[in-house]
Amino acid sequence: MMVVMDKQTITFVKKERVADGTMAFFFTKPDGFTYKPGQYIELTLINPKETDDEGDARVFSLVSTPKHEYLEVAIRMRDSAFKRCLGNLKESEEILLDGPFGAFLLHQDTNKRAVFLVGGIGITPIMSMVRSAEEEKIKRPMTLVLSTRTLGDAPFLSELHEKKENKIMDLLHTVTNEEVSGQDLEHGYISSDMLKKNLTDIDTCIFYVVGPPAMVRAMNKVLEELEVSPDNIKMEEFAGYEKEKGRTE
Numbered sequence: 001m002m003v004v005m006d007k008q009t010i011t012f013v014k015k016e017r018v019a020d021g022t023m024a025f026f027f028t029k030p031d032g033f034t035y036k037p038g039q040y041i042e043l044t045l046i047n048p049k050e051t052d053d054e055g056d057a058r059v060f061s062l063v064s065t066p067k068h069e070y071l072e073v074a075i076r077m078r079d080s081a082f083k084r085c086l087g088n089l090k091e092s093e094e095i096l097l098d099g100p101f102g103a104f105l106l107h108q109d110t111n112k113r114a115v116f117l118v119g120g121i122g123i124t125p126i127m128s129m130v131r132s133a134e135e136e137k138i139k140r141p142m143t144l145v146l147s148t149r150t151l152g153d154a155p156f157l158s159e160l161h162e163k164k165e166n167k168i169m170d171l172l173h174t175v176t177n178e179e180v181s182g183q184d185l186e187h188g189y190i191s192s193d194m195l196k197k198n199l200t201d202i203d204t205c206i207f208y209v210v211g212p213p214a215m216v217r218a219m220n221k222v223l224e225e226l227e228v229s230p231d232n233i234k235m236e237e238f239a240g241y242e243k244e245k246g247r248t249e
């Protein structure tokens with residue numbers, strides 16, 4: 001296997017649609033490559049046909065678990081040079097891998113509820129965490145509060161409902177830009193009232209906030225209103241979506 005600096009070459013295996021405008025990409029996993037659920041990797045295109053001001057590399061949280069055969073990432077496919085090139089990868093084409101990086105990891109104390117406050121594509125590191133908890137048969141209280149613009153925007157929605165049915169976690173899905181109704185469905189942004197209504201043990205929960213920067217900032221305010229101690233909050237900002245105007249979930 002070719003090694004460039006500390007980057008490793010991996011090959012593209014396949015891609016799958018996981019929501020409107022969102023694709024999962026699968027790559028081979030180098031021998032001995034290990035990571036923890038919640039960590040992210042950097043992918044660098046090799047001799048891309050086009051490039052832009054942001055360069056040829058981007059970071060993505062892994063949605064696969066360490067036990068999965070392939071490295072899987074899920075990406076909002078918009079119109080950047082990087083994403084056009086990635087979307088055009090053919091089976092067995094190579095790309096460079098660096099990482100894993102990050103300390104956005106589940107807390108050790110399995111008695112304390114993990115509450116995931118997620119904006120849209122921010123679901124990616126949480127997927128790895130809940131998939132891994134199910135795989136490892138770890139019983140721990142987890143609640144996912146997922147905010148998306150539309151129902152169709154929500155990545156991995158049927159798998160998330162399955163996890164809820166299997167009692168891996170509780171699920172509350174709130175949709176901001178279309179009217180929805182149904183069990184476990186809310187309308188509007190995640191608010192302190194919504195959390196108070198749905199969580200009984202706020203003082204002892206550990207909150208994981210992840211999504212585009214505007215969403216993370218908004219959740220900071222919500223958690224401040226609830227007087228959650230900063231010690232009980234972990235954040236992962238998907239910088240790169242900062243240039244968007246307003247909120248994106």
Ligand SMILES: Cc1cc2nc3c(=O)[nH]c(=O)nc-3n(C[C@H](O)[C@H](O)[C@H](O)COP(=O)(O)OP(=O)(O)OC[C@H]3O[C@@H](n4cnc5c(N)ncnc54)[C@H](O)[C@@H]3O)c2cc1C
Nearest residue numbers: 054058059060061074075076078079080082124238239240
């Ligand atoms: C720790 C970390 C983890 C991350 N994990 C992920 C992840 O798992 N998945 C993921 O997708 N990203 C993730 N990101 C973000 C990722 O690294 C990129 O920064 C992000 O995807 C933006 O990609 P891009 O620069 O190619 O531009 P994009 O913003 O995707 O595309 C730019 C182009 O899209 C168009 N555009 C801009 N705004 C809009 C809009 N509102 N609607 C439609 N089109 C628009 C414009 O033409 C613009 O030129 C993560 C970032 C960090 C820091």
